[in-house]
Each structure stands twice: as structure tokens, then as C-alpha cells.
Amino acid sequence: MKITGKKSLLWWLRYPFGVYIVIFAIASLWILSLIILYFFTEETNRFISLESLKNPGSSIAVQFHYPFTSMALTTKNTYQSLLLAFLGLISINFILLTTFRIILELSQDNFFTDKAIKNFKILGFGLLAFGVIQGFINILISPQQPDLIQPFVFLITGFSLILMKEVFLKGKKMQDESDLVI
Structure with a gap:
């Protein structure tokens, strides 16, 4: 399948x-x-x-x-x-x-459409924003021992999705060039 x-x-x-x-x-x-x-x-x-x-x-x-x-x-x-x-x-x-x-x-x-690339970008930057906001709130809650594991996961996942967006963007450019050649 x-x-x-x-x-x-x-x-x-x-x-x-x-x-x-x-x-x-x-x-x-x-x-x-x-x-x-x-x-x-x-x-x-x-x-x-x-x-x-x-x-x-x-x-x-x-x-x-x-x-x-x-x-x-x-x-x-x-x-x-x-x-x-x-x-x-x-x-x-x-x-x-x-x-x-x-x-x-x-x-x-x-795969290589503007819509797909835009969704990866929105998800990546959204996760980055949630990670920063949540990390800031965790630091406010307990400045001596903030729990930064979940914000860190949000940040890493956000950066990974932004990297995927760049890969899809590169793929779209290659597909557009291939379509022009044919």
C-alpha cells in the first residue's frame, strides 16, 4: 500500500x-x-x-x-x-x-507546493513561539529550577520543521526547473 x-x-x-x-x-x-x-x-x-x-x-x-x-x-x-x-x-x-x-x-x-511549504513554515515557527513562551513562563514559575524539557522539545521540533520547509522549498525549485526544461 x-x-x-x-x-x-x-x-x-x-x-x-x-x-x-x-x-x-x-x-x-x-x-x-x-x-x-x-x-x-x-x-x-x-x-x-x-x-x-x-x-x-x-x-x-x-x-x-x-x-x-x-x-x-x-x-x-x-x-x-x-x-x-x-x-x-x-x-x-x-x-x-x-x-x-x-x-x-x-x-x-x-509535496512541493506553496501550500505544503507554507504549512511547514507555520508549524515550525509556531512551535518555536510556543517553546519560547512556555520556557519564559516556566522560568517565571520556578526561577531556581525551571522545567525546560518541553520548551526544548518544542524548539528542536520547530527548527526541524523549518529545515524540512527548506528541503521542500528546494524540491519545489528543482521541480519548477524540471518543468521548464521539459
């Missing part, structure tokens, strides 16, 4: 992946609205609850419950942690949506 192009693995996987993205985006909007509500009011309800963490001397955690499931997003009850949770959900949705756009291009055998 082919991986790219019509009737390929990517061509068939775009449907369940698209459905997953829509469901995840709706659930994310729900949680993001709960985070915003709690950020401004600090009130709990049946979807927002407070719970003490199991470590002795640790702070209180806030849980944002997804509807119709027993799942919850849990974070420390600080403004910085709420901001990181908010940024995390936004970044995951951004990554999924942009990856879906790349999959749509590749599933149609559109």
Missing part, C-alpha cells in the same frame, strides 16, 4: 484524524472556557474542583472536568500553572490542525 497520494494510507487516515481533531477541539474549547472562568472568578462548580496534591506540603490542584467522561485536566492552583495549561491546550490544537493541513496536502501527492 502506498503511503502518500490518492487511495494511500494518508488518504484514508485523514478521515479519522479529521474527526479526532474536531472532537478534540470541541473538548479543548470546553476546558479553555472553564480555565478562563476559573481564572477570573476562582469559583468552583461541578466541572471545576479543588483537590489537595498527595505530596506533603504541596499546593492545591484545580481540576477541570470534561463532560460525559471521568477525565479531568489537573494543574496547580496558580496563575502561572493555569496559563501553562491554557497554552498547552492551544499548542496541541495548533499542532493537530496544522499537521492535518500537511496530511491533506501529502495525501493528494502535493
Whole structure:
């Protein structure tokens, strides 16, 4: 079975992946609205609850419950942690949506097009921005021992995708030159 192009693995996987993205985006909007509500009011309800963490001397955690499931997003009850949770959900949705756009291009055998190159560029620079913002927030949260692993992964992945964009751009130029020769 082919991986790219019509009737390929990517061509068939775009449907369940698209459905997953829509469901995840709706659930994310729900949680993001709960985070915003709690950020401004600090009130709990049946979807927002407070719970003490199991470590002795640790702070209180806030849980944002997804509807119709027993799942919850849990974070420390600080403004910085709420901001990181908010940024995390936004970044995951951004990554999924942009990856879906790349999959749509590749599933149609559109490798060296302006659209594919633009999507790699958007995803690469977006990950760089998320990495820098998240690293800055982590340094604000705990300046003595900031957790910089996830921002570092975002930065490395962003640089890799920008490199891929350059490879696709070079491929597009070669394809355009080949088309002119023929």
C-alpha cells in the first residue's frame, strides 16, 4: 500500500484524524472556557474542583472536568500553572490542525507546493513561539529550577520543521526547473 497520494494510507487516515481533531477541539474549547472562568472568578462548580496534591506540603490542584467522561485536566492552583495549561491546550490544537493541513496536502501527492511549504513554515515557527513562551513562563514559575524539557522539545521540533520547509522549498525549485526544461 502506498503511503502518500490518492487511495494511500494518508488518504484514508485523514478521515479519522479529521474527526479526532474536531472532537478534540470541541473538548479543548470546553476546558479553555472553564480555565478562563476559573481564572477570573476562582469559583468552583461541578466541572471545576479543588483537590489537595498527595505530596506533603504541596499546593492545591484545580481540576477541570470534561463532560460525559471521568477525565479531568489537573494543574496547580496558580496563575502561572493555569496559563501553562491554557497554552498547552492551544499548542496541541495548533499542532493537530496544522499537521492535518500537511496530511491533506501529502495525501493528494502535493509535496512541493506553496501550500505544503507554507504549512511547514507555520508549524515550525509556531512551535518555536510556543517553546519560547512556555520556557519564559516556566522560568517565571520556578526561577531556581525551571522545567525546560518541553520548551526544548518544542524548539528542536520547530527548527526541524523549518529545515524540512527548506528541503521542500528546494524540491519545489528543482521541480519548477524540471518543468521548464521539459
